Amino acid sequence: MRVLITGGAKELGRAFSEVLGAQGHQLVITGRDENALRTAETELRAKGVDVEAHVADLGDPGATPKLIESLGEIDVLVNNGALGGPIGPTWQVDENEWWRTIEVNLRGTAFAANAAIRAMTSGRIINIVSNAGVHRWPYLTAYSVSKAAVIKLTENLAVELKRRPIAVLSYDPGMVGVGLMGRGCDVESDDPHVQRITQWARSQRDQGRFTPVEQSAGLLARIVSGEFDHRSGELITPADG
Numbered sequence: 001m002r003v004l005i006t007g008g009a010k011e012l013g014r015a016f017s018e019v020l021g022a023q024g025h026q027l028v029i030t031g032r033d034e035n036a037l038r039t040a041e042t043e044l045r046a047k048g049v050d051v052e053a054h055v056a057d058l059g060d061p062g063a064t065p066k067l068i069e070s071l072g073e074i075d076v077l078v079n080n081g082a083l084g085g086p087i088g089p090t091w092q093v094d095e096n097e098w099w100r101t102i103e104v105n106l107r108g109t110a111f112a113a114n115a116a117i118r119a120m121t122s123g124r125i126i127n128i129v130s131n132a133g134v135h136r137w138p139y140l141t142a143y144s145v146s147k148a149a150v151i152k153l154t155e156n157l158a159v160e161l162k163r164r165p166i167a168v169l170s171y172d173p174g175m176v177g178v179g180l181m182g183r184g185c186d187v188e189s190d191d192p193h194v195q196r197i198t199q200w201a202r203s204q205r206d207q208g209r210f211t212p213v214e215q216s217a218g219l220l221a222r223i224v225s226g227e228f229d230h231r232s233g234e235l236i237t238p239a240d241g
Contacts, residue, residue, distance in 0.1 A: 001123075002074045003224060004028040006058060006112060007081030009040035011179040012128075012213065016078060019217040020224060021049030028071060030056040030064060031081060058082075058108030059100065065115035075123040076224050077116040079109045079150075082128070084180045085142035088193045098142045105146035110153055113168070117157075122165035126223055127154050129170045129235065130180075139193045143180070151235060158233025167229040171220060174211030174238040175204055211238045 003020055007013040008029030021027050021044050029051060031037055037053035044051045056063040058081045068074065085101030086093035113125050132140065133147030154170040161168060177185070185201045187194060204210065219241040222228070228236055 002026045003076040004074050005078040006030050009036040013080045015213045015217045019221050027051040029053050032057045058104045064112040068115040077125045080128045090141045101142035102146050106149045124167040127170050155233045167232040170235040172237045173216040176213050
């Protein structure tokens with residue numbers, strides 16, 4: 001299958017690319033960081049993965065849709081790219097930064113999904129979300145609100161696509177030791193709000209509540225294979241693995 005992964009060169013996205021590439025899928029990976037994309041492309045190809053990398057910033061609403069249009073049909077879109085957003089009380093953080101997080105995480109995801117739907121005959125769209133979209137994550141409200149909105153977007157798209165062989169699923173990969181949670185454990189800051197998040201992230205890790213990256217990527221691979229298509233519109237979590 002031809003699988004496009006936004007944010008597929010770094011952190012959890014890279015882990016997704018590794019597992020899907022090893023299973024023989026043809027990959028298209030995107031992101032903002034050209035150096036990271038080229039490095040990932042070179043290293044994946046060295047392992048025999050059929051992969052191509054393209055710079056496409058989800059903050060540019062036309063970039064990913066234009067890429068999808070140029071590619072022609074794809075089988076699976078993994079909407080993984082996202083920003084963590086500003087940290088602090090919502091009324092104190094930079095409002096432009098807050099809103100940009102919403103634009104990237106929600107608009108970027110929605111527009112990529114729309115383009116994929118227009119290009120697909122059949123297949124699936126997998127929107128990577130978070131526990132933050134289900135439960136409150138104070139001091140990270142832009143991220144939390146955006147992920148909640150993506151979950152609702154998924155539910156609505158699934159109904160609208162009910163008569164077409166395209167499944168749309170939200171996937172919460174769990175708290176993993178890379179990406180937002182991984183950085184949250186490692187950051188050192190004098191900011192009391194950042195410290196609060198760091199302490200919480202470390203407590204979750206120390207209590208064994210992190211999901212191993214390999215397990216998280218493995219469950220994504222099962223979703224990509226179509227195993228969960230009958231649950232289109234739903235949220236898949238590590239508990240389903």
